[in-house]
Amino acid sequence: MAQDMTLLGLESSCDDTAAAVVRRNGDGSGTILSNVVLGQADLHAAFGGVVPEIAARAHAEKIDIAVERALADAQTSLRDIDAIAVTAGPGLIGGVLAGVMCAKGISAATGLPLVGVNHLAGHALTPRLTDALPYPYLMLLVSGGHCQFLWVEGADTFTRLGGTIDDAPGEAFDKVARLLGLPQPGGPHIEKEAATGTPSIPLPRPLLDRPGCDMSFSGLKTAVLRARDTVVADHGGLPRARRADLCASFQLAVGDVLAEKSRRAIAETRAPAFALAGGVAANAPLRAALADVAADAGAAFLAPPLRLCTDNAAMIAWAGAELFAKGHRDDLTLAARPRWPLDRSAAPMLGSGKRGAKA
Ligand code: KG4
Numbered sequence: 001m002a003q004d005m006t007l008l009g010l011e012s013s014c015d016d017t018a019a020a021v022v023r024r025n026g027d028g029s030g031t032i033l034s035n036v037v038l039g040q041a042d043l044h045a046a047f048g049g050v051v052p053e054i055a056a057r058a059h060a061e062k063i064d065i066a067v068e069r070a071l072a073d074a075q076t077s078l079r080d081i082d083a084i085a086v087t088a089g090p091g092l093i094g095g096v097l098a099g100v101m102c103a104k105g106i107s108a109a110t111g112l113p114l115v116g117v118n119h120l121a122g123h124a125l126t127p128r129l130t131d132a133l134p135y136p137y138l139m140l141l142v143s144g145g146h147c148q149f150l151w152v153e154g155a156d157t158f159t160r161l162g163g164t165i166d167d168a169p170g171e172a173f174d175k176v177a178r179l180l181g182l183p184q185p186g187g188p189h190i191e192k193e194a195a196t197g198t199p200s201i202p203l204p205r206p207l208l209d210r211p212g213c214d215m216s217f218s219g220l221k222t223a224v225l226r227a228r229d230t231v232v233a234d235h236g237g238l239p240r241a242r243r244a245d246l247c248a249s250f251q252l253a254v255g256d257v258l259a260e261k262s263r264r265a266i267a268e269t270r271a272p273a274f275a276l277a278g279g280v281a282a283n284a285p286l287r288a289a290l291a292d293v294a295a296d297a298g299a300a301f302l303a304p305p306l307r308l309c310t311d312n313a314a315m316i317a318w319a320g321a322e323l324f325a326k327g328h329r330d331d332l333t334l335a336a337r338p339r340w341p342l343d344r345s346a347a348p349m350l351g352s353g354k355r356g357a358k359a
């Protein structure tokens, strides 16, 4: 049996400054000893989206505070840490740099080994931290900057089966929220509104007519804009009830696309287990729709608890622990990377979302 190891994890690739202490137990299971997330939503609220320069400065100001709190919450000190894991990309480069510089500083001062972690690998390996899920499994990563199906065979062995060719679903939730006058980040607000509406407004299901697992959400957002304009023209404004209907219709359309593409991805891989990650996985109706797809296909279904769906450093510490256990080490030459595809053999995805580079 392998030895226990305890990692400090740092995450700063978007708008959450996070640090966590996680133990990888000798039997391969994980224990979260602390998980500190300092959000920046209030700093960006007035701008309707994440402003990279503001995010970078806030990360630089807060990352050491997050580390101190994570160590204190875990009732531990750097002396008890075996290695430092840090998100080295993909993401907003100023933020990633803040985390990497902090991790390098701690490593240089203490001599602790450094492990650079791909943010997407952090999300993708979360079901192993929460449920000790064995390899291989199928992962649907749906967040503000990312949307892809990954066949996960090891801590650094990922095959991308398909993904969005334009906006990520979280980005679409955020943009639709903006169109409807709802606050940012839009996902939770749309979910709340949708609960009181009916999905009565016809919207497209983009790319369902094409084979494969690629998705598109940009046209759906434009369709919501047109539907909103029709409602406004008919009613001389956007009545609350119609806004709820638009939210319900949009959420159902996203769910239908994700469900059908998931059905295909599970069939293609004959996946024994289907897991979700990323901020959009926090959406209860979407989770329920995808759980049904997995059940129909006879695959186990796993979705992390909400606080581990959205960005956090526990997932980075865990991914770092898996890599560290396999002998991965970085040094002070570790680079911050705005783009870093998990599956190096797959063609790069198009475009770069508001909330960081797609991969
Ligand atoms: O994984 P995450 O925290 O950050 C990225 O790496 O992007 O995901 C944030 C995204 C935002 O776009 C947010 O609107 C979306 O996840 N989100 C949701 C919900 N909660 C967060 N989308 C739909 N429904 C939700 N309940």
Ligand code: ZN
Residues within 6 Å of the ligand: 119, 123, 143, 278, 279, 310, 311
């Ligand atoms: Zn993320």
